[in-house]
Amino acid sequence: xxxxxxxxxxxxxxxxxxxxxxxxxxxxxxxxxxxxxxxxxxxxxxxxxxxxxxxxxxxxxxxxxxxxxxxxxxxxxxxxxxxxxxxxxxxxxxxxxxxxxxxxxxxxxxxxxxxxxxxxxxxxxxxxxxxxxxxxxxxxxxxxxxxxxxxxxxxxxxxxxxxxxxxxxxxxxxxxxxxxxxxxxxxxxxxxxxxxxxxxxxxxxxxxxxxxxxxxxxxx
Numbered sequence: 001x002x003x004x005x006x007x008x009x010x011x012x013x014x015x016x017x018x019x020x021x022x023x024x025x026x027x028x029x030x031x032x033x034x035x036x037x038x039x040x041x042x043x044x045x046x047x048x049x050x051x052x053x054x055x056x057x058x059x060x061x062x063x064x065x066x067x068x069x070x071x072x073x074x075x076x077x078x079x080x081x082x083x084x085x086x087x088x089x090x091x092x093x094x095x096x097x098x099x100x101x102x103x104x105x106x107x108x109x110x111x112x113x114x115x116x117x118x119x120x121x122x123x124x125x126x127x128x129x130x131x132x133x134x135x136x137x138x139x140x141x142x143x144x145x146x147x148x149x150x151x152x153x154x155x156x157x158x159x160x161x162x163x164x165x166x167x168x169x170x171x172x173x174x175x176x177x178x179x180x181x182x183x184x185x186x187x188x189x190x191x192x193x194x195x196x197x198x199x200x201x202x203x204x205x206x207x208x209x210x211x212x213x214x215x216x217x218x219x220x
Contacts (some may be wrong), residue, residue, distance in 0.1 A: 007184040018174030019195050025170060026157045028092050029185065033099020034157075040104025045111050062101035068162050070094045075166040080181050087168035094158065102152055110145040111137055147211035154200045154207070161196075162214065171195060 005011075043055035074097075077088035085093075114137050124137040136154065164173035179185050192215040 004183050005181055007178070007182040007187045011182060011188075015171065015174050015178055015188070015191055016195060018169065018171045019199065021169065022157065022160050022171040023199070025088075025091055025095065025160045025163065025168070026153070029095035029099050029156055029160070030077040030153055032092070032096035034104050035044035036096065036100025037103025039109035040100055041111060044104065047129065048172040059101045059105050062098055063105065065092070067098050067159055068165060068178050070098055071162055071166050082191060087163065087166045090166055091160070091168045095156065095163070097157055098159070099152075103149065106148050106152060107141065107145050110148070113144050114140045147207050150203055150207040150210065154203045155162055156197055157203075 040055045040058060043051040046052060071091065071094045074094040075085065075087065078090065082164075118136055118140065119132060122132040122169040126138065160170055161172040163170055164176060167173070169177070171192055175188050179188040182188060
C-alpha cells in the first residue's frame with residue numbers, strides 16, 4: 001500500500017504557492033474581460049442594431065451557460081478541431097470570454113445609469129458618438145461601475161477553481177493533489193478555503209466601501 005504522509009507546513013506551503021497561479025489566471029481573465037467587456041458594453045448601447053443584437057446574443061450565451069461547460073467546450077472542443085490547447089490557455093480563454101460577457105452587461109447598466117440629459121447635452125454641443133462616450137458618459141459611468149466591477153472580480157477569483165476540472169494546477173487542483181497524498185481532506189481543503197478567503201475578503205470589503213461611498217455622494 002502507498003504510504004500516506006502527514007499534512008504539515010511543507011504541504012501547506014505547496015498549496016499557498018499554487019495561489020500565484022489562481023491570481024495570475026484571475027488577472028489575465030480580468031484584463032482580457034475588461035477589454036472585451038468595454039467593447040461589448042459600447043456595442044450594447046450603440047446606434048447600430050446589428051451591433052446591439054450581436055452583443056446581446058454574446059451576453060446571453062455566456063450568462064445562460066455554466067462556466068464549467070464553457071471550460072469544457074474551449075478545452076475539449078479546440079482539441080477535437082485539431083487545435084492543440086493546454087489547460088492554462090483554455091482556462092484563460094474561457095474565463096476571459098466569461099468575464100467579457102458579465103462585465104459588458106455590468107458596464108452597460110452603468111452607462112445607461114448616467115442621466116440621459118448628459119448625453120442630450122453632449123449631442124446638442126455637436127459631439128459625435130465616440131467623443132460623447134469618451135468625454136461625457138464613460139467618466140461618469142466608470143464611477144458608478146467601480147463597486148460592481150470589484151464585486152465581480154471576487155466572483156471571478158472563486159470561479160478559477162473550476163479550471164481544476166480540465167487539469168490546470170491552480171489552488172483547488174493543488175489541494176486535490178495534496179489531499180491524495182495526505183488523505184487529510186479537512187485540513188487540506190480547509191487551508192484552500194482560508195487562502196481563497198484571504199484573497200477575496202479584502203476585495204469584498206473594498207467593494208462594499210466603494211458602494212457606500214458612491215451612495216452617499218449620490219445623495220448629496
